[in-house]
Amino acid sequence: MITAERKPMEELIECLRPYHRILLVGCNECVTVCSAGGRKEVGILSSALQMAFMKEGKTLEIREITLERQCDPEYIEELVTDISQAEAVMSMACGCGVQEIAKRFKEKPVFPAVNTSFMGASEQQGVWAERCQGCGDCVLGITGGICPVARCSKQLFNGPCGGSTTGKCEINPDIDCAWQLIWDRMKALGIEENYEKNMPPKDWRTSRGGGPRTIIREDLAK
Amino acid sequence: MEKFEPVIVAFCCNYCAYTAADMAGSKRLCYPPNIKIIRVPCSGKVDAIHIIKALEKGADGVLVAGCLEGDCHFKNGNIEASKKVTYIKNLLDEIGIGGERVEMVLMSAGMGERFAQTAIDITKKIRVLGPNPAKSFTPDKASNDL
Numbered sequence: 001m002i003t004a005e006r007k008p009m010e011e012l013i014e015c016l017r018p019y020h021r022i023l024l025v026g027c028n029e030c031v032t033v034c035s036a037g038g039r040k041e042v043g044i045l046s047s048a049l050q051m052a053f054m055k056e057g058k059t060l061e062i063r064e065i066t067l068e069r070q071c072d073p074e075y076i077e078e079l080v081t082d083i084s085q086a087e088a089v090m091s092m093a094c095g096c097g098v099q100e101i102a103k104r105f106k107e108k109p110v111f112p113a114v115n116t117s118f119m120g121a122s123e124q125q126g127v128w129a130e131r132c133q134g135c136g137d138c139v140l141g142i143t144g145g146i147c148p149v150a151r152c153s154k155q156l157f158n159g160p161c162g163g164s165t166t167g168k169c170e171i172n173p174d175i176d177c178a179w180q181l182i183w184d185r186m187k188a189l190g191i192e193e194n195y196e197k198n199m200p201p202k203d204w205r206t207s208r209g210g211g212p213r214t215i216i217r218e219d220l221a222k
Numbered sequence: 223m224e225k226f227e228p229v230i231v232a233f234c235c236n237y238c239a240y241t242a243a244d245m246a247g248s249k250r251l252c253y254p255p256n257i258k259i260i261r262v263p264c265s266g267k268v269d270a271i272h273i274i275k276a277l278e279k280g281a282d283g284v285l286v287a288g289c290l291e292g293d294c295h296f297k298n299g300n301i302e303a304s305k306k307v308t309y310i311k312n313l314l315d316e317i318g319i320g321g322e323r324v325e326m327v328l329m330s331a332g333m334g335e336r337f338a339q340t341a342i343d344i345t346k347k348i349r350v351l352g353p354n355p356a357k358s359f360t361p362d363k364a365s366n367d368l
């Protein structure tokens with residue numbers, strides 16, 4: 001999932017200060033799962049914002065709505081009526097959702113309520129960790145299912161650096177050394193020979209090195 | 223000036239604080255009527271959203287009361303509740319309402335005195351803090367889809 005965290009209240013309050021009527025939009029997908037911008041978080045943020053402004057003697061009218069997905073224009077269309085009555089929009093979705101709203105409603109200011117962080121998985125209730133950086137040329141099949149791009153602090157491709165200590169990364173002792181994990185998993189799978197193979201320098205053009213990326217499925221695209 | 227009578231919403235676990243409140247009643251213990259009890263099946267049922275909505279709707283303080291440590295009938299509902307309380311306390315501090323308006327307390331079903339004393343203490347504390355600064359205005363919400 002795409003993970004995110006709510007921005008500090010002070011920042012949110014500041015950007016809403018000029019307005020009296022806003023639309024607060026959540027998303028039912030990734031940000032719901034990582035408890036950053038689902039229906040419940042919309043409710044909590046709505047109350048917190050209203051209380052913050054009431055304290056200052058100002059009324060902030062907030063309409064709450066949570067879309068099935070904010071990164072699809074079909075769902076964004078559901079905002080048409082509500083948005084016409086709001087002076088500004090605050091979105092609790094990831095950056096993709098915020099931009100979809102901005103694209104569809106050109107005349108409305110839209111503010112992100114969360115900082116979008118990374119593509120990750122939940123390690124346990126309330127804990128999420130980075131797993132993939134969308135490099136566009138996945139090597140998980142060679143590395144035993146552990147990503148050296150997203151999980152090795154130095155993005156090494158041919159074994160660990162000299163700082164791997166008792167399974168932990170020298171950059172941050174709280175995280176596992178990706179190459180320790182890769183090696184352990186290779187052993188478990190009996191594919192240690194993969195470790196001996198030299199991986200050529202990665203072609204980063206499939207990643208962000210080639211600028212913003214687009215996927216076109218000719219069979220689906222109109 | 224009129225004496226400020228705070229409204230304090232108390233989310234009480236059915237297995238401890240709610241019964242303790244009942245016990246306080248049968249023992250004829252006096253405690254302030256400012257406490258408005260909401261019975262919940264476990265303090266772990268209380269979520270951040272319930273606490274903040276209570277305050278947004280005009281409560282001056284919120285109490286979450288669960289079983290003593292190790293005594294939760296659902297294993298760790300009380301621990302979960304106290305994490306939610308901490309979360310909301312921090313959020314209230316962030317928006318300048320003050321986290322001290324929300325408290326978590328632990329007690330057993332037999333602690334009628336403890337319930338009464340807690341009610342007295344929190345009422346006193348909220349009285350000193352004064353009315354919820356966000357209370358004087360109740361804006362018409364356009365909608366609330368919760």
Ligand code: SF4
Pocket residue numbers: 131132133134135136137138139140147148149150
């Ligand atoms: S190798 Fe690339 S695509 Fe595969 S998990 Fe890592 S970053 Fe993601």
Ligand code: SF4
Pocket residue numbers: 151152153154155156159160161162163164165168169170171176177178179180
């Ligand atoms: S210790 Fe491991 S994870 Fe950290 S930078 Fe070195 S190889 Fe990568």
